[in-house]
Amino acid sequence: MAACVALLAPAGCKSTKTLLPSVSGKAGEIIVVMEKPDWEDALGNDVRDLLASDCPWLAQQEPLYSLVSITPSNFVDLFKVHRNILLFKVGPQVDTTGVIYKHDVWAAPQCVIQLSAPSSSEASALLKEKGQMIISSIEQAERDRVIRNTLRYEERPLYQQVAEIFGGSPHFPSGYRLRKATDDFVWIADDKQYVYQDIFVYRYPAEADPFTLERIIAHRNEILRNNVPGMVDGSYMTTSEFFPPTMEYLKYRGHDLVQTRGMWEVQNDFMGGPFVSHSFYSPDGQEIFVAEAFVYAPKYDKRQYLRQVESILYSWEWKK
Numbered sequence: 562m563a564a565c566v567a568l569l570a571p572a573g574c575k576s577t578k579t580l581l582p583s584v585s586g587k588a589g590e591i592i593v594v595m596e597k598p599d600w601e602d603a604l605g606n607d608v609r610d611l612l613a614s615d616c617p618w619l620a621q622q623e624p625l626y627s628l629v630s631i632t633p634s635n636f637v638d639l640f641k642v643h644r645n646i647l648l649f650k651v652g653p654q655v656d657t658t659g660v661i662y663k664h665d666v667w668a669a670p671q672c673v674i675q676l677s678a679p680s681s682s683e684a685s686a687l688l689k690e691k692g693q694m695i696i697s698s699i700e701q702a703e704r705d706r707v708i709r710n711t712l713r714y715e716e717r718p719l720y721q722q723v724a725e726i727f728g729g730s731p732h733f734p735s736g737y738r739l740r741k742a743t744d745d746f747v748w749i750a751d752d753k754q755y756v757y758q759d760i761f762v763y764r765y766p767a768e769a770d771p772f773t774l775e776r777i778i779a780h781r782n783e784i785l786r787n788n789v790p791g792m793v794d795g796s797y798m799t800t801s802e803f804f805p806p807t808m809e810y811l812k813y814r815g816h817d818l819v820q821t822r823g824m825w826e827v828q829n830d831f832m833g834g835p836f837v838s839h840s841f842y843s844p845d846g847q848e849i850f851v852a853e854a855f856v857y858a859p860k861y862d863k864r865q866y867l868r869q870v871e872s873i874l875y876s877w878e879w880k881k
Contacts, residue, residue: 581665581667581668581669581671582642582667582668582669583642583668583669584642584643584644584668584669584670584671584706585642585643585644585668586643586644586645587627588644588703588706588865588868588869589626589627589703589864589865589868590626590627590628590629590643590644590645591612591626591627591628591629591645591646591647591699592629592631592636592640592643592645592646592647593608593612593628593629593630593631593647593649594631594632594633594636594640594646594647594648594649595608595630595631595632595633595649595651596632596633596649596651597630597632599649599651599681599684600630600632602681603681603682603685604649604651604681604684604685604688605630607685607688607689608628608647608688609628611688611689611692611695611696612624612625612626612628612647612695612696612699613625613626613627613628616864617822618804618822618823618824618835618837618867619835619863619864619867620824620833620834620835620863621862621863623862623863623864624864625696625864626645626699636648638667641666641667641668642667642668642671643668643671644668644670644671644672644702644703644706645671645672645699645702645703646666646671646672646673646674647674647676647695648673648674648675648676649675649676649677649684650675650676650677650678651677651678651679651680651681651684652679652680653679653680654679655677655678655679656679657677658677658678658679658683658687659676659677659687660674660675660676660677660687660691660694660695661674661675661677662674662698663675664702670702670705670706670709671702672698672699672701672702674695674698674699676688676691703868703872704868704871704872704875707868707869707872707873708732708872708873708875708876710734711732711733711734711872711873711876712732712876714734714735715732715733715734715735716733716734716735716736716737716738719733719737719738719739719749720732720733720878722739722742722747723742723747723749723762724880726742726744726745726747726762727747727762727764727850728843728844728879728880729850729877729878729879729880730762730877730878730880731760731762731852731873731874731875731876731877731878732873732876732878733749733760733873734873736751737749737750737751737760738750738751740759741788743788745763745764745765746761746762746763746784746788747761747762747763748760748761748788748789749761749762751870755858755859755860755861756856756857756858756861756866757855757856757857757858758854758856758866758869758870759854759855759856759857759870760852760853760854760855760870760873760874761785761788761789761851761852761853761855762850762851762852762853763784763788763850763851763853764843764848764849764850764851765780765784765848765849766847766848766849767842767843767846767847767848767849771840771849772808772810772819772840774806774807774808774821777808777819777821777838777840777851778800778806778821778823780849780851781800781821781838781851781853782799782800785797785798785799785825786798786799786828791827791828791829791830791832792827792830792832793827793829793830795828795829796827796828796829796830797827797828797829798825798826798827798828799825799826799827799828800823800824800825800826801823801824801825801826801833803824804823804824805823806821806822806823806824807821807822807823808820808821808822811839813875816841816877817841817842818839818840818841819839819840819841820837820838820839820840821837821838821840822835822836822837823835823836824836825855832857832859833857834855834856834857834858834863835855835856835863835867836853836854836855836856837853837854837855837867837871837874838851838852838853838854838874839851839852839853839874839877844879852874852877853874854867854870854871854873854874855870856870
């Protein structure tokens with residue numbers, strides 16, 4: 562069973578006034594500030610192993626993040642306003658070993674992580690020790706930026722429509738439309754010619770021990786078979802068995818949920834792609850609610866499309 566993961570509070574969602582410039586750089590990109598010999602040696606390899614390893618649940622190989630290496634002497638104002646910065650301070654002059662997490666140092670909304678160690682080997686050891694926290698911090702920063710823009714350019718009627726059915730809903734940015742709605746299933750879609758970024762919200766009665774992978778997938782397959790037909794007669798969305806799904810327990814803003822990741826496919830057709838879902842109890846504990854995001858983009862890399870639509874799930878808010 563997966564270990565419980567406590568996620569960081571979403572700093573990007575706070576309403577603060579700032580005179581800092583807006584961040585630059587592409588989504589999913591990290592500036593790594595490190596001396597060139599370290600970047601070309603073991604420490605640089607460890608950074609690449611951590612942050613540029615294959616992104617899970619994508620059919621094609623794509624790195625988790627795109628890395629841009631800058632030496633400290635070249636780390637000028639142009640790069641200081643980047644959205645994500647991993648700054649290494651390594652050398653005998655460093656008297657404090659550790660990792661410091663900062664927000665909005667040179668721009669906003671910015672994530673700056675500084676790793677300090679007196680030697681390259683100690684920096685590598687610290688990177689391995691704190692690696693998952695570093696990833697979580699950057700993931701949270703990327704997610705918060707999506708949520709911030711979602712709330713700024715929200716299709717507010719969609720929240721009201723979904724919340725009327727379920728008592729709560731994610732927030733949806735401009736471009737999303739309600740595609741289907743029943744008493745226990747809604748489908749909200751942002752479908753372009755070659756890119757689908759869609760979200761399902763559905764529910765079913767709670768049962769004893771509902772958060773096993775087998776039960777989550779069984780309910781998913783049943784509900785999608787009844788509600789998400791394919792383009793060919795007799796086809797429907799289901800869960801791929803070729804890529805076994807996984808699950809983990811999360812806590813986000815005091816909200817307990819089970820996250821499931823896997824690949825979807827269309828039975829009797831040749832469509833597929835990644836999905837991620839959040840399963841959690843209804844407020845009265847009588848039902849299981851599921852908010853699920855999926856991507857279909859056969860012509861393009863999918864990392865950022867999935868990260869964008871997955872972030873919307875984290876904007877779930879109960880109706881007040």
